Amino acid sequence: MSSTTISPEILSLIDPVVSGLKRHQIVGDKVIALAICHLLMKVISAARWTNPYDLINIIRKVGTILHTAYPRKIITGNIVRRVLAIIRDEIETENSNNDNTPMMSSMFSLLSTNSNTSHKVQHNQSKKQSSDFRSVVIEGIRDLIDEIANVNEGIETMSVDLIHDNEILLTPTPTSETVLQFLIKARAKRKFTVLVTESFPNDINTAHNFVKKLADHKIETILIPDTTVFAVMSRVGKVIIGSSAVFANGGCISNSGVAHVVECAKEHKTPVFALAGLFKLSPLYPFNGDDLIEVGNSGKVLNYDDFKFVENVELVTNPLDNYIPPEHIDIYITNVGGFAPSFIYRIVLDNYKTEDNKLE
Template sequence: MSSQAKDINFQTDSFVEKLKRRQISGSYQVALETCQLLMKFVAATRWTHIDQLIVQIRLLGKRLESAQPREFSCGNVIRRVLALIRDEAHEDNNNNNQQTQNTTDSNNGPMISSMFSLLSITAEKSEQEPQSKARYHDLKSAIIQGIKDLIDEISSIDEGIESMAIDLIHDNEILLTPTPDSQTVLKFLLKAAKQKRKFTVLVTENYPNGTEKAHSFVKELTKAKIDTVLIPDSHVFAVMSRVGKVIVGARSVFANGGTVSTAGVAAVCECAKEYKTPVFTVAGLYKLSPTYPFDVENLIEIGNSGKVIKFSESELFHNTDVTNPLFDYIPPEHIDIYITNIGGFAPSFIYRIVLDNYKNEDVYLS
């Protein structure tokens, strides 16, 4: 075993541990770090055929997913990379085929987009002989370049979303955001303020899990001279009649158009629906997950109940269950628009974007 391989094993282990301990958390952070790990992994792994790489990455993906099962961005990034590898392999194959087939029969030309070629490729591949060394290196560098592009995309995601800010907020509007922990929402609002829009933002304080984040969110907004009102979570219904739009930051978005976000957001979106207030969700593409949320309860992580009732008070509550869920699932019918870095979409259209970015065979890594 080469030292490089050992090194990557060690790095993977430490990454998995960090995920398990929640030392890396937040979808942005997780996505970026997963990308970096994958890049090193691809660089370190040797394979004779591209399918071996795919299998190895799938195994890695499975490990990473089970380390933090409710952090979907990790799995999403892996699926994106897998799709990328498959595309590269496909292209490579086609070139190869063309070279060989041009001499004999050019009937089976580049039909990349057709269903037929999609299905037939896997069958073809297994029959193929090991790739030549030059092609191996080409492929490897192409894949690494692809991952680099992905990293660039993820780190510049806010710019893509920000650019839509001005089109969505009108002057003197009152906005409500129930997710002050979302950096994307913050940047979105700051961008809108920079473009000389005057608006008021109501921010829920997200007690008990996100209060500190809410306070710093509020601080950032006031620094940018945006009129900001901090309200307790219970006030949502009371103020909803005055709110023009609700902006939600997503944790992950599912193929059906549903979203997992911070606890409390589902009630806010439901309330917005009652008042016919538009809800838009801002999310980077890497938050899009190709899975469907069949078991909603499984998506929700439970946090420290000591934040709800202090452990010092616990003696007073003998027969009391105290829970502190961290997330909420918001069904697609409570969301009006998704703002992603590649544009705005209706929830019902999300599945199409999922198809664009992921391969069907990678939906389930196991």
């Protein structure tokens, strides 16, 4: 068996996560990201390899399997690519250290009379090097886990500077925990009103719970129907949206219904702030937007009980997401600062390696 073949031991580690993704039992962007991080730590600990590039091939194969399990969830690929970047950085560090190593050791090997002893020493050294390499990479993944776990804290710190007293805010993403914590944090020093769209048909219950949580923190909150967005936009100071993935071109994936809200905001010249943790930034480009959109239960749009209507309709679709082009977003608020959509590609280059853009 070649060193880059995925062993049965590693497959047994991957299978529970793959089935969890396929059945949508692992839900929530942060939960998925952390699950992938912990899985890759186990894979790196269990994998057998002599060359770090063998480890890269194993991780790429694992990434391809995870992507196939849930193709529209961009975050799985992001985490795999971030881990690959950690491995490649460590290879570069080791190579630069080796370049500075004096030639004395190679001179000694030339003078050595016992080639078997020399071979044994080299084998022990490579074993120690792979063990050290493994521990450094795992430490890098632990740092990534800390970054993801504390992602909201970095974003929250900017809330007080961005929100003003007596301002009216609008959010069409009541499913976003990041947006919720951002608003709660701002309330500590600012008094403002939040308009929350009802998010028909998929997130009505979530929207009601979101409003209740904001009200519990003494934030004046109003739940509005999706159809009234254009009417109220002239009074809105800022639109704040959550996102599930941000692409290298500055576009993002957000909840269904957000596209028409940001369109209204652009018409009224209302600034749109998109909140996204660094782990949601992807090196990919959205060449085909339709492939990125997940479709849900059509029965929520047109109930099956209304069979008279159903007979006269050719197709009923219920998209769960919208693609938001970069020109409809003014600034991205991340845990490492605020950036214009046109600058996202630069942040991506700092965190990913271009050779890993395609995992296959």
